[in-house]
Amino acid sequence: MTFRLSTASLIALALLAAAGANAPSSAAESHDHGAHGAAAPSTIGASIAPAGGLKIGEPATFTLSLAAEDGKPITLADLKVAHTEKVHLLIVDPSLTDYHHAHPKPGAAPGAYTFAITPGKAGEYKVFADLLPVATDKQEYAATGFAVVGTPAPVEKIANRKTTVAGHGFEWAFEGGPPVAGQPRKARLTVTGPDGKPFAGLEPIMGAFAHLVGFSADRAEIAHIHPLGQEPRSAAERAGPTLEFQTQFAAAGYHKLFAQVQIGGKSVFAPFGVEVAPAGSATAAPAKPTSAAPAAGHGQQHGRDEPVAIPATIAEILAAADRRVAAIDRAIAGGGLAKVHAEAFAARDLLAALPQKVAGLNPEEAKALDAAIGRVRQQAGLLDKFGDAGDAAQTRAVLARFKKEIAGIRQQVEGKPSR
Numbered sequence: 001m002t003f004r005l006s007t008a009s010l011i012a013l014a015l016l017a018a019a020g021a022n023a024p025s026s027a028a029e030s031h032d033h034g035a036h037g038a039a040a041p042s043t044i045g046a047s048i049a050p051a052g053g054l055k056i057g058e059p060a061t062f063t064l065s066l067a068a069e070d071g072k073p074i075t076l077a078d079l080k081v082a083h084t085e086k087v088h089l090l091i092v093d094p095s096l097t098d099y100h101h102a103h104p105k106p107g108a109a110p111g112a113y114t115f116a117i118t119p120g121k122a123g124e125y126k127v128f129a130d131l132l133p134v135a136t137d138k139q140e141y142a143a144t145g146f147a148v149v150g151t152p153a154p155v156e157k158i159a160n161r162k163t164t165v166a167g168h169g170f171e172w173a174f175e176g177g178p179p180v181a182g183q184p185r186k187a188r189l190t191v192t193g194p195d196g197k198p199f200a201g202l203e204p205i206m207g208a209f210a211h212l213v214g215f216s217a218d219r220a221e222i223a224h225i226h227p228l229g230q231e232p233r234s235a236a237e238r239a240g241p242t243l244e245f246q247t248q249f250a251a252a253g254y255h256k257l258f259a260q261v262q263i264g265g266k267s268v269f270a271p272f273g274v275e276v277a278p279a280g281s282a283t284a285a286p287a288k289p290t291s292a293a294p295a296a297g298h299g300q301q302h303g304r305d306e307p308v309a310i311p312a313t314i315a316e317i318l319a320a321a322d323r324r325v326a327a328i329d330r331a332i333a334g335g336g337l338a339k340v341h342a343e344a345f346a347a348r349d350l351l352a353a354l355p356q357k358v359a360g361l362n363p364e365e366a367k368a369l370d371a372a373i374g375r376v377r378q379q380a381g382l383l384d385k386f387g388d389a390g391d392a393a394q395t396r397a398v399l400a401r402f403k404k405e406i407a408g409i410r411q412q413v414e415g416k417p418s419r
Contacts, residue, residue, distance in 0.1 A: 041381035044074055046129050046142035054148045056122055064089070064104050064113045066129065066142060073111025080132040082139065083207040087113060088130035090213050090224060093121035095153040096256040099269060101211070123152025126219045141222060155217050157254040159273045167194040168263060170270035174247070181252040181279045181310075187245040189259055189270075198241035204232035205262035209239040217254040218355055220374060251349055252278040252310060253356060279309045310353045313418045317357060318410055321350045325403060328383065332396055340387030340395060344402070348380035351409060359417045372409050379405065 051061040066074035079086040091100040098120040104113035169192040193199040324347035386394040
């Protein structure tokens with residue numbers, strides 16, 4: 001299985017260092033960490049092959065293959081180090097409960113990498129390779145997957161603020177009320193020890209005090225972020241009990257977050273379920289401008305002038321997407337290519353909401369719709385790329401494919417009841 005991601009826009013998250021007495025407190029230096037929510041369009045394709053049959057609870061070895069668009073194998077020489085590794089694999093099952101963060105090693109063939117995990121659930125796992133190519137110097141995701149025998153469990157959309165893992169308590173809290181799509185919210189992760197007291201012993205892990213990975217409910221979008229401020233300079237430094245985050249979710253709906261820290265030399269993953277309210281909902285507070293910028297070498301982060309409101313019905317969503325496409329046509333005709341990215345991403349976000357709105361889809365129809373929306377995401381990324389470059393011809397060509405995909409989606413969902 002091979003496919004590409006155009007962008008990873010689940011969360012525009014910047015992690016503000018909030019360390020204990022032994023940790024650096026400066027937030028002036030950003031290095032290569034921070035928001036990965038605006039990853040560049042993928043230039044690398046990924047495929048994966050297990051060494052044998054996959055069963056729940058049985059250790060399994062995999063070969064990951066990475067290749068450029070022209071088929072050239074991607075070796076370690078083609079990648080830069082990001083947080084102590086050249087390849088980070090972010091792996092999650094369909095229920096969003098079995099999450100793994102792995103680092104594969106080069107295999108026998110160029111572009112081949114091996115790793116091992118023990119899958120704990122049934123169904124189609126998604127694997128996101130988090131990469132920093134030398135050629136682009138921009139962080140991107142190459143996505144693939146593998147299937148484990150059995151009937152997959154559905155996503156249990158349970159929002160939780162507290163969890164206990166390895167005897168330690170983890171609490172997640174937003175300031176200013178629940179998160180709203182398109183609006184910044186400060187959040188805090190507070191850690192307590194087995195004795196119930198504040199815990200200030202978070203150890204450096206992969207060059208940071210924490211790694212936060214988030215997935216949308218459909219696993220179509222992902223974010224992987226690290227602390228801002230100075231990174232730990234030695235293995236002896238410690239942080240805690242509180243880590244502060246500046247969060248901004250691009251889309252409404254359920255999201256699953258995994259906070260990875262290291263305690264006593266072992267990785268600990270604290271899961272949180274977050275329900276993001278639609279833009280313009282009653283919980284919304286006035287949005288405040290944010291000055292957070294993407295880290296150097298991790299691509300350009302486009303702000304959106306105003307959040308995209310998701311209409312209530314299928315017909316209204318399609319009509320709103322059509323208006324965005326018409327705006328792209330006008331931008332190309334009038335030479336206003338700088339406006340293309342906002343309209344393309346707005347159309348993408350509207351269409352990405354359809355799986356949650358359409359009732360009565362059978363499994364094959366749902367799979368086909370997800371695949372079509374995945375292609376729309378890819379083309380939105382290309383519209384962004386060529387629009388920013390001022391390339392009207394390429395933008396027009398991609399827009400034609402964009403329209404074709406939207407027409408196909410319209411055929412799939414028109415006449416279906418809205419949830």
